Amino acid sequence: xxxxxxxxxxxxKIPEEFFVEDRMLGNVLLSQCPSREILHQxxxxxxLLVMLVLKNGTKRFGELRREVQGVSERMLTQTLQQxxxxxxxxxxxxxxxxxxxxxxxxxxxxxxxxxxxxxxxWLQFNIGDILVNKMTLEKQ
Numbered sequence: 321x322x323x324x325x326x327x328x329x330x331x332x333k334i335p336e337e338f339f340v341e342d343r344m345l346g347n348v349l350l351s352q353c354p355s356r357e358i359l360h361q362x363x364x365x366x367x368l369l370v371m372l373v374l375k376n377g378t379k380r381f382g383e384l385r386r387e388v389q390g391v392s393e394r395m396l397t398q399t400l401q402q403x404x405x406x407x408x409x410x411x412x413x414x415x416x417x418x419x420x421x422x423x424x425x426x427x428x429x430x431x432x433x434x435x436x437x438x439x440x441x442w443l444q445f446n447i448g449d450i451l452v453n454k455m456t457l458e459k460q
Contacts, residue, residue, distance in 0.1 A: 362403070362406070363436075364399070366395055368440075369388045370384060370409075371425065371429060371433045372437060373388060374409060374423060374429070374433065375425065375433040375434070375436075377424070378422050380422055380423075381421055381423070384423065407426055408429035409425050410424050412424070
């Protein structure tokens with residue numbers, strides 16, 4: 321588990337209703353909750369897949385691009401930047417020729433990726449039943 325940061329500075333920017341004692345708690349059902357944007361970035365089409373790949377260890381940009389089939393260079397770059405801004409991953413740049421950059425999950429990202437993996441495992445196990453139900457509904 322990761323260390324929790326002092327969140328008292330957030331009180332100046334975030335409505336009081338999001339706090340219990342000194343800890344900010346999100347409520348994604350509220351339209352103004354900042355956790356909505358982060359949830360969208362993590363569970364978006366590419367964020368979820370990038371985090372799933374990084375759950376298996378540190379990767380370079382090209383490795384991520386090969387493993388996350390269908391993602392464009394631009395979208396992968398944007399996704400990695402968002403995940404880095406949200407402290408889900410670390411970007412480590414090496415001063416070499418050609419440039420060498422590696423991405424790895426932070427402890428917070430590891431925790432989130434574990435939850436993502438549980439959901440993906442459930443989906444992959446149940447995909448047959450889901451597709452059969454979908455085809456049945458389409459025939460009606």
